[in-house]
Amino acid sequence: MTPIEQHIAERLAGREQAGNLRQLRRPHAASDFFSNDYLGIASSGLLDDLLKGCDTGTGSTGSRLLSGNSEAAEQLEDIIAGFHKAEAALLFNSGYDANMGLLTAISDRHSILIYDELCHASLVDGIRLSQGTGYKFAHNDTAALKKKLELAKDKGPKIIVTESVFSMDGDIAPLKEMAELADQYNAALIVDEAHATGVFGKKGEGLVNSMGLEDEVFARVHTFGKAMGCHGAVVLGSVQLKQFLVNFARSFIYTTALPPHSISNITASYQYLSQPDFSNKGLHELIAYFRQKVKDSAMEGWKDSNSPIQALVIGGNDSVKAAASALQNAGLQINAILHPTVPTGAERLRICLHAFNTKEEIDKIFTTLSKLHA
Numbered sequence: 001m002t003p004i005e006q007h008i009a010e011r012l013a014g015r016e017q018a019g020n021l022r023q024l025r026r027p028h029a030a031s032d033f034f035s036n037d038y039l040g041i042a043s044s045g046l047l048d049d050l051l052k053g054c055d056t057g058t059g060s061t062g063s064r065l066l067s068g069n070s071e072a073a074e075q076l077e078d079i080i081a082g083f084h085k086a087e088a089a090l091l092f093n094s095g096y097d098a099n100m101g102l103l104t105a106i107s108d109r110h111s112i113l114i115y116d117e118l119c120h121a122s123l124v125d126g127i128r129l130s131q132g133t134g135y136k137f138a139h140n141d142t143a144a145l146k147k148k149l150e151l152a153k154d155k156g157p158k159i160i161v162t163e164s165v166f167s168m169d170g171d172i173a174p175l176k177e178m179a180e181l182a183d184q185y186n187a188a189l190i191v192d193e194a195h196a197t198g199v200f201g202k203k204g205e206g207l208v209n210s211m212g213l214e215d216e217v218f219a220r221v222h223t224f225g226k227a228m229g230c231h232g233a234v235v236l237g238s239v240q241l242k243q244f245l246v247n248f249a250r251s252f253i254y255t256t257a258l259p260p261h262s263i264s265n266i267t268a269s270y271q272y273l274s275q276p277d278f279s280n281k282g283l284h285e286l287i288a289y290f291r292q293k294v295k296d297s298a299m300e301g302w303k304d305s306n307s308p309i310q311a312l313v314i315g316g317n318d319s320v321k322a323a324a325s326a327l328q329n330a331g332l333q334i335n336a337i338l339h340p341t342v343p344t345g346a347e348r349l350r351i352c353l354h355a356f357n358t359k360e361e362i363d364k365i366f367t368t369l370s371k372l373h374a
């Protein structure tokens with residue numbers, strides 16, 4: 001065995017021993033409580049009519065800066081900027097690319113990036129790959145954030161990084177207080193709206209918009225692979241930030257642009273949200289129904305969340321996997337989230353609610369869980 005093969009074998013054996021070896025599995029037909037398709041756009045053909053006659057071109061042929069730009073991509077950026085009340089929008093190929101590109105481009109070795117401890121891996125990786133210094137603060141704790149800002153007071157440019165809806169806990173960041181602190185300490189606030197897009201705000205415009213904080217936030221990231229039912233992402237900010245990212249964001253510059261069919265899909269998804277009869281109320285009614293069941297069940301370990309992401313912390317890889325497989329055997333697609341995706345002891349069931357789920361399906365989750373606890 002070569003040293004590299006030895007290294008690989010040891011790492012895999014370590015995962016196997018810890019019970020958290022990741023494997024690709026094909027989803028099977030069952031009630032969907034695991035996808036991020038919160039509005040059912042990806043699975044329910046909701047865009048079919050809007051996509052009639054649209055460009056289905058398969059490839060963009062190059063980077064936006066070379067052969068991959070198009071009128072459709074530029075028009076889409078204008079539509080998105082208008083929809084979210086931002087000065088400008090720049091498309092990226094995924095949320096991962098957007099976060100990496102944005103964070104690495106805007107920071108240099110003097111920058112201090114102050115981030116919530118539960119930030120998504122794409123934000124953490126962006127911070128790690130940047131030349132700046134990362135300061136982590138306790139989840140959603142504005143006093144802890146203030147302490148870090150104080151610590152960084154006499155240092156270089158400060159950037160605060162958070163999600164509006166957290167991907168694993170489903171709870172919401174105290175954006176207003178964070179914006180006030182950003183203002184007080186002359187820091188730039190960056191908000192990842194991946195799980196708020198389509199879900200929060202009357203038109204699904206996200207939390208920054210619906211809270212009227214667009215002028216307080218330096219940059220927002222919206223992704224299209226979740227409630228928007230497509231693929232790709234956008235960074236919202238000033239015209240100057242857009243120009244800067246076109247020049248310095250490596251994950252924008254050195255990659256083939258989104259293909260025409262993707263641009264058509266994202267455009268159709270925004271048209272869908274913009275229709276006068278669009279409503280995400282049904283989804284929020286189901287969330288409220290779910291939360292009432294949580295209350296009634298008196299089961300411990302539920303995270304406090306009013307978003308489509310609901311988490312039941314069980315702890316321990318084997319226990320969570322056993323609970324997930326009992327739910328799967330009952331015809332409910334619910335995933336176990338293991339360490340290292342979440343910290344040790346915080347292993348959980350992650351239950352995603354969708355506009356198309358029914359109250360009967362939700363009831364089934366609770367009857368199955370109560371049998372496990374009995």
Ligand SMILES: Cc1ncc(COP(=O)(O)O)c(C=O)c1O
Nearest residue numbers: 094095096120122167194223225
């Ligand atoms: C908070 C957050 N940001 C960014 C991403 C990455 O987005 P994408 O899947 O488009 O790469 C995700 C997806 O898992 C996420 O949950």
